[in-house]
Structures are given as structure tokens and as C-alpha cells.
Amino acid sequence: MRHLLRRIGFYLVALWASATLNFLIPRLAPGNPAQTLMARLHGRLTPQAQHALEILFGINHDPLWSQYLQYLNNLLHGNLGVSITYFPTPVSEVIAQEIPWTLMLVGIALVISFVLGTLLGVIVAWRRGSRLDAILSPLFTFLSAIPYFWLALILLYVLGFLLNWFPINGGYDTDNTVPGLTPDFILSGLTPDFILSAILHGVLPAFTIVISSIAGWLLGMRNAMITTLSEDYVLMAEAKGLSSRRVMLVYAARNAILPNITSFALSLGFVVSGALLTEIVFSYPGIGYALLEAVTNLDYALLQGIFLIIAIAVLAANFLADLLYVALDPRVRLERN
């Protein structure tokens, strides 16, 4: 229990740190969003309009600490400011529209890659020194070094452009559906056609994320598994004459999976980052694509909102992995009592 409380405390600190970073970074850099927008409007603004814009973007000339308190207050009320790109839509609305796509795509791809990678790691470690190990381990080392977005480009080119097996951009067929994931759209527009086209559009991006991230789980599991395989209890299980499948899965893999769960939590941020770039390559509707829009349009409010949402998501997933760890490893519970 104390362990859990400590972890919760840590995640609260991390959350506060990311919010504060989000507050400080734009204020330490020169210029502000209103000035950017004004520069884009080429000074065609009256002073009143300029003032109104400044209020809209929450820019004031109060001392920093009071701005900071206002910022935190806004965050707590879910107010992330107004997007310039989708002016005058609030950032929270833009994000709410994009996030289901990212959650579906990255979530599914992540689970597939983790399960598949861990299983392959178990098998490769079990057959260490065999031809399978000799081929798979270097192959996956190579795969782990491939940048996500480059693999995405290659797959897009070969499977989408040359072979025409998959659509080359977007998240669904625009011909027979209305864009946007509004509530009434979900009720009315969720036709079989739409679902089919969404799946078809999602296969290639998901495949990219799986291929690029699977190596990490595989190699991590392989090394943990090899260390576990030389433990006495594995030898004991062998000596008892248990089936090798039972020894492999119940005795060795079950213990070896613990470090992989820690690394699952830690590399989550990395995978999410890669997934963002993948979305950008595939013009997939989602957080990554919104991020690109924000970067190219210097849409600071949207950029900050997206960073905050990603940070919260990654922190939450880390916390879940922590809970899972406590549930799986009795030593963590016992140690603290």
C-alpha cells in the first residue's frame, strides 16, 4: 500500500512537472501566439482587435506567478485555449475529435506488438543457439533501428502506391461517409461500409507500429528469459520431468516477464512518439496529424494541449503498468510491509 501511495505521489509530481514545463517553455521563448497570429494578419488589426486577441489567447501582462495560477486554474477546468488552425474551435474540442483515432490505432498496435514480441522472445530464448535464434535476433536488432516514419514511407510506397493493396492516406473512405467523430455521427454514420473502410485504412499504419516496436519486446524478453532459464527452479522443473512447454511458459516465462512489463511502461512514450510520426506519414486522422498541423501553423495552444494530453496518457499507462507489476510480483508487496 505504501508502495502504491509513493507511486501515486510520483505520478502527481510528474503530471505537475509536465504542466509546468508546458507553461514555462512558451514564456521562456521569445514571442507569443497572439503576435504570431497578428504577424500572419500582416498588421491589419486595430489596437482593440489586438487587445481582444490577447484576451482570447489568455495573454496578459500580469506577473508570471499570477499567470501561472490562471493557467493551472484553466487546466483544471479543461480549458486549453483556442486553436489557431481550426479557429475559433477550442483546443479541447479539436483533441477530443482526434483522440479516438489515435487511441484505437496505437492501442491495438501496441497490444499486438507486445504480446507477439514477448511470445517470440520466449521461444527464441528457449531455442537459444538454434537457427531460429541465429536468424531472428539479428533481424530484429536491425528492425529496432529503423525509424518509424521511414518504414511507414516504404510500406506506403510498396503496398499502397505500387501494389495498390491499401489506401494511401486518411482514416476512412471519404466518398460514402461524413468526416468527424461527433456523437450523432457515431449513431448515424457507423455503417458497415465505414467500419470496413476504417479497418482497411488502419491496417498499414498499425502494421508499421507493430513491426517497428516489436523488436524491443522480443530482445528484452529474450535476455530476461535466458537469465531466468539458468535458475535452479527451472532445472528442478526439468528434473521433475515436466513437459518442456510447461517449464517454458509457467516456470520461466512467467518470471521473466516482469522486467518486460517495466520496460513496457518506460518505452511507451517512445512508441507513442513513433506512432505520431507514423500517423503523419499516413495522413491518418489523429493526434499525430493534429500535431503536424499545429507545428506547421505555429498553433501554440493546440501544440501545448496535445503535449499535455500525450503526457497524461503516457503517465496513466505507466501507472497501470505499475499496478500490474504489484499484482504480478508478490515481492513488491512484501518488501514494503
Place this chain on the structure above:
Amino acid sequence: MSIPSLQVDPSSFQLQRLRDFWRLLTINRKVSVGLWILAFFVLVAIFGPIIFHQDANALGPDILQPPSPAHWLGTTQTGQDIFLQVVVGTRVSVVFGLVTGLVATIISVVVGLAGGYFGGWIDEVLSLLSNVFLVLPALPLAIVLATFVAYKGPLTIGFVTVITGWSWGARVLRAQTLSMRSRDFVEASRASGETSWRIIFYEIFPNEIAIVAAELLGTVIYAILAETGLEYLGLGDVTTVSWGTMFYWAGNNDALLLGAWWWFLPPGVCISLLGAGLAFINFGIDEIANPRLRKEERPKLAKFKKSGKAVEA
């Protein structure tokens, strides 16, 4: 009376050490493959731009040509030679990766060793800091930072990469230092009145050199991947030629829809090869340091008895 057998020629001793070092590097196949790849790219980075002494941004009359004898890797939409760009870009990207990796590693060494050695509130603060940076998603943070900093160029990208790349190493090194803090040789040097910093860097640090090396390689991979990612998004200086900016221009000019595979294929192959080379060295070091990971030649029947013995390692 002289004792000739004890008079060791210092130069032969050094030669022996060098030979041992060389043997250590070549005994593991992964390490030697990785080193060859790394050496290749370092050589290209040093000599490439000297041999092909031309402006990689120079425009030419041959527009969007596939690979041919005249242009080994084809040309871009503005007639730039892609082979030349890859060679020149190698210097930028490799130097960038190595320098950023080095700086980030130095930070993680200082933070990790100081935290692990001093303990107490220093450790609390430092490990909280590194844990926070560890869980924050690095690339989105890097994108936010790079967008807000007005100056676009390698310095910004490098700064951003260092900020987001040091925390993992600090955590690993802290754990290792913690386990080393109360060993006899550290106690002994403390008792003999050495200063804390001397103990940290002369007594403890040399024992962690393998971890630091692995850390450095990992960070270099991260730095190169992060650099390409950020430059692909147009957050770097798009006028310098590097692997990342090549992607940016290829993407901007719809190289994919024009079917110009030769534009985005070569820089990606280079990144993957270099990354794989570094990863191979890393896994090789792992195998040298952890004998259990090593591939052993074992008689088939005695497989499990032998692996049982390795428990003592």
C-alpha cells in the same frame, strides 16, 4: 643482482593490453560487425565530403532522374544529386549523433553517480528529476521545445535531444553506483581521506565504464532518430543537408506520389544500418558483461545440466 625476468618492458606491456583490448572487441561477432558498420560511417563522415568536393545543394538540369551511372542514386526534383547529399548528410548526422549522445551521457553520468553516491536529499531530488523526464514522452516534448525556440538549427535540435535523452542512463547508473557505494574499495578510499568527487570519478566511475559505453551507444541511436524525426517535421534548419532534411524535402515534394523511391530510400537505409550497427555493439557488450547471454557450444544431450551450472555466474 638483477632479476631479469621481472623487468617487463613497458612498451610490450602496453602492446599486450592493446592486443587484449583488440581481442575483446573481435571475439564477439556482434561487436565486430557493429564496429565495422560504425567505422564505415565514421570514415564516410570524415572523408566523404573531402572526396566529393561539391555543393550538395547545387541544382542541376537532370530533374527527378532514377539512379544512373551519371547520378548513382538519382536526383531530386530540383536536380540535386542524391548520392552527394547522402554523403554530405552523413557527416552532419553522424557528428550530430555522436556529439549529442556524448553530452547527454556526460549529464547522465554526473547525475547518476552523484545521486547514487551522496544519497539523502540530493539523491531524492536527482532521481525524482530523472524519473520525471523518463516518463515524459520525449518526442512530443522535443517537438514543443523545438517549435517554440525561434532559432532553427542543429544547436536547437541538439539541445532538445539532450534534454529529452539523458534520463534513462542516469537511472541505470544511479542503481549501479548505489550498489557500489559501500564496497570495500570505496570505504577504503573514503577512510584515506579522498574527496567525494575523486572517489566518484576515479574509484567508482572506472567500474561502470561498460554501462556508460552501452548508455552512450543507446543515446547516439536515440539522438539520430530524434534528429531525423524533428527535421522530417521541418523543425531543423532545412537548408543544411542531412539525412533528416532529405526526408523533409522528399516529403514536401511528394516524392512518394511521384514514385521517386530513390529519394527517401537511401537516407533511411543509412540510418537503419548505423542504428543496427550501434545496437549490435550494445548487445555484444551485454554478452561480454553477462556470460549467460553468450552463445555456448554445448553437446546436445547435456544441454540443461550445463545451463544449470551457469547459475553460479
